[in-house]
Amino acid sequence: MKAEQFNQKEPAGEPVKEPTPLTPEEEKKLEKKKQIERAKRQAQEYIDHNRNLFTTLAGDNTMSFKVGNGFQIDYEKGEISLGYRDWLDNEAGALPSTESFLFGSGHEIGHLRDLMDDPEGLLRNFDRMIRVSKDNYPRALDILQKRAASEGKPLPKWLTEDNPLDDKPNGEKIKGLALFLYKKVHMLYNCLDDINVNKRQGRVIPRFQIDQGKHSPVANEIYRDYLFPAGERGEKTDDSKPFSALSHGKHAQLAYYFLRKRMVPNQDVLVDPGVKVFVDSKVGNKSMFELVDEITRPTLPQEKRQHIASFRHAIIEKIVEPEFWRFLFDDLEKLPFPNKPKKGQDSGEEGDGEGSDSLPSDSDEKSKSDDDKKTESDSEPKNENDDPWKDINEPSPIDREAVKDFIRAKKDAEKKKRKEAYDAERLKRMNPEEKAKYLQRKKDEMFASEYGGKFKDPAFADLVMADYRYIQRQVEGYKKDIAKIWEEILVNLKQELETEWHRYYSKGKLDIGHFVKKYGHLLQDGAIHELPDEVISYAKKGFIEKIKFKPDEIRFRFLIDISGSMIGDNIEAVKALYVAFMESLAEFERGIDKLFKSFKCKKPPIRINTQVIVWGDAKDAKIVKPFKSPESGVDPQRDFLDTVAAFSYVNADSGGTEDAPALQLVMDSFDEQKDSERVEKGELIDVGFELTDGGTQTLQQSRNYLEKLKSMNMIMKALQIVTIEEQKQASNEPDEEESGPRIKDDKPKDRPFDPVEDSEKFQRLWGEDGRQIFSVAELGETVLALFREEIKKIKLKIEKQQ
Known part of the structure; x- marks a missing residue:
């Protein structure tokens, strides 16, 4: 969905020129392109619907599958690309049935096995x-x-x-x-x-x-x-x-x-x-x-x-x-x-x-010469x-x-595993303080190594990390408050899994290898009387492959105001909320990952996905942290680096307060047909969360976007930070915060800040979906209040696969 659909007036200037008609050859190419895109989309939907079948063929439920130009394997990503050609030819009536797509894909996966x-x-x-x-x-x-x-x-x-x-x-x-x-x-x-x-x-x-x-x-x-x-x-x-x-x-x-x-x-x-x-x-x-x-x-x-x-x-x-x-x-x-x-x-x-x-x-025909034909x-x-x-x-x-590529990837994976085992042994010998410092140093080094060269001044990476670590210590208490949002969901998931697991025991597939390994010695002569009355030896991997989770993806989009009016304590409050929220989400995702690993599942079938958009002037709106690809697994280090990289953009250094372009970016990254359908089916929860001081300069256009996003089943919420700096100045209280290296925002405001007018605009735009805070200490309680009703709706359900 593009912004042009919501423009109130046609732009002034020269009249719009009529588009040049396409030649027959160009029309043919365009139609062919559309056919290919349609074939890829339909084939991908078929793969997604039958994912368990494809993972069973591959013998690895961590593998992901996508439709591409041909059969290819990305060992680093654990991704298999399947060619769209069979589906395209079937669409034209060249194949006996869509079964041929599955047969051809299964054939190539068989070579992979x-x-x-x-x-x-x-x-x-x-x-x-x-x-x-x-x-x-x-x-x-x-x-x-x-x-x-x-x-x-x-x-x-x-x-x-x-x-x-x-x-x-x-x-x-x-x-x-x-x-x-x-x-x-x-x-x-x-x-x-x-x-x-x-x-x-x-x-x-x-x-x-x-x-x-x-x-x-x-x-x-x-x-x-x-x-x-x-x-x-x-x-x-x-x-x-x-x-x-x-x-x-x-x-x-x-x-x-x-x-x-x-x-x-x-x-x-x-x-x-x-x-x-x-x-x-x-x-x-x-x-x-x-x-x-x-x-x-x-x-x-x-x-x-x-x-x-x-x-x-x-x-x-x-x-x-x-x-x-x-x-x-x-x-x-x-x-x-x-x-x-x-x-x-x-x-x-x-x-x-x-x-x-x-x-x-x-x-194939095009490759033949005229003489061949x-x-x-x-x-x-x-x-x-x-x-x-x-x-x-x-x-x-x-x-x-x-x-050769497979063997090389296999050796690299084994080398990485040995290195991780060595680091784990080192960590065992460290006391808690040494361990925390070591892990923090490793993450900081990784951030400086990866992102240092992307800043004009490489030393800025160290300053960004220092600022992040400073706020991380300040929000530890708030993070625990926000974490309560996810605890209820995780408890619900555990209960659902335990219920289904006990049902599965009655008909589960016996894991013969595990049974022999665990109880084989008790089946020897003279020892069989020691065999327990009840044994747990069913295939957990098979259990996970037979069920589907709803939702299987939870998205959070942060729309962060970096306009000039956010300077001072307002932007610091936004940073605090961002760090606390992202840290709590990371812990939630790790909790899900740990839970599913107990069921022999390398990649959890429920994903937490985050996107970060910063905005101020219309030209400054941009996505600074995109969603992870559907195929990516849980990678705490990678997620942490991306989180800190996005944090480096959270500074009050833009001019105006125009959130419409940010809402447009949300719309552009939301598939109105596919994502809306997933939301209706309970497969996707998509939440947009705007953090601002409230004084939008694009009120009508923003309202149009917001109404459209809600009509597409997105959850849209907002938090207004109200005159935190003015309250501190009025109280004349000394700053009791911990001192530390900070990134200061010394750019003057682009417009006068009127708290009354800004609050009115915020209420007119967001209504019941918005909340205000007057102190950083209110973050946890306010966020809980903002999302409480939505949390009650998030009931993870388990369904058996067809």
Whole structure:
């Protein structure tokens, strides 16, 4: 919502010019952009609604998911990005159902799980594939050189030129032909890994199951009609029409046969007779196809290392890869010279959403030359490309660099954990006074290190921190008063959790590992009589994943007046309230975090989020502390630094008292449709809290904004600080406050301060939603009175997930 909707008059000046009409090409681009934005929004809503399903697929309830341009992983943030392309294509009617979005996303998450289980094993296989490709380079080059000589053709230069193995600057280089061989053998392993991850996600989502005597209609349809279509892409075919892989090299036919036949078992796959002989050949009492099916099944944890990638790959290397190389060398003898791979092709890159095991997008067509399109349209069937070396679908984005990044992130996390353990041991040896000083010094050093360079004078960071610490000591008592606001909510949450937890015991999933670890020794002969009548060994993690909290987010927005009229004790009162409020909120969030950690939940499903806006003159209104991202967890140090950084802006150094621009910033950061709906459903509580001396110069515009915000279900409150400085001067009492370094506000007031007029304006604007204070000592009591009725409405509820 923008401010223009509330302007009372049209601005004076030159008449508004008519906008230039868009060209057809610009209109097409604009419509495409809207489609993408809509697809991303709808896909994100689907992910948010089914978050438990996605965290179960990932095997980690601390992971967050967002819709992006393709499948990517941010290990530092614990964030998985899922491509919007499947959803966009589904919107256009290209996919069988929205299930394909979940299937495609679950497939890529399955590759991530494979990586998490055995990163070192995956990296060893990538390195081995590169090494074998280099070893086979001379033989492959000799084949092509002899062909070039016999056919009277020049050997393509790229085959012998150095090419980067990845896109990293100054990275490893390898000969073009060796890189080509590496990509081909990678394709083999990716196809067989695809079988494993498809089975794996079927164990989590039963309707996708493709083993244990079941076969998912969704998986069957996606592979039969879209990924490896027997006819046109999207054309539904029956079992009588086979899928032909004959237009591809025999090396690719081998990989595709294993994957396509496993995913569409009732439809024939046409391959070269030599390939068919190999897949039907016996190894013991099983055919090669049956053996591959066995080694690609996800096994139970009790089978230990059998279900990890390195176990699979070791067997594939021995029984399948030798034949794959034989077919590949034979293809080099007979097929046309291969074309140079395009940048990013078969390397796991997704770019703008391509590269996943999902449907091809429009950009696939755009990437083809006119000659490609012409020859493709003349060929039969039309979906097959004339290039026999071209892969049907790009491999998983889990490539060698992704594995190395994961291992690096894992080592960094382990290093951080060791450092934290060392610091914890140091703290144990300190007395309470030493401990408090040490922790305060660490925080102060972090603030100076991060924010010192952002001030004109780096020494200002030290002064800001000293001022914050000074006020922190002064408001300790007020902080406890304000903390009472949250105690009632926390008590309610504990009671709700305990009630649901006891209900869960009656039907809870037994945590076998915990049970054996805790009571296993009592089950030995002669000791079973010592087993308690009642044991607590249910999976707490499973309990948390099955419930939803309302609200799941509580937002507080501070709108702080820094106009010239706030100079002196008024701005000091605002600083005191800000510090006390933020400190109490931090303790509340830590209390929630501690409570949920007792249920094995790394990231609490209820979030406290704060925003700070300062305002004075219209041009000075700005957000100095934005809301945390939805994916971020509880990070006390990060939150403290951001709180102090925002505190540095709380100084009476602006001119006028115009709060309308600040209210506009609130509106701009409130999604009228989505956030209002969340508030109505009880999922979000959004509170705006203005701190001012009351004399707004934008009364009508501010009233318009305020009415609109309340109509969108926001809670808006205000506190007016009334002539604190004048009262102190009138009493002529000495200042008994603790002395200490302070940031002084010596800028003169921009306008005369009239307490009567300002109080009238405040009452006209805020009415019952506003309160006045005449002394800093009234902060706790006044804030409690202001929010008491709203607190009664905050009843945390627990609902079972669907």
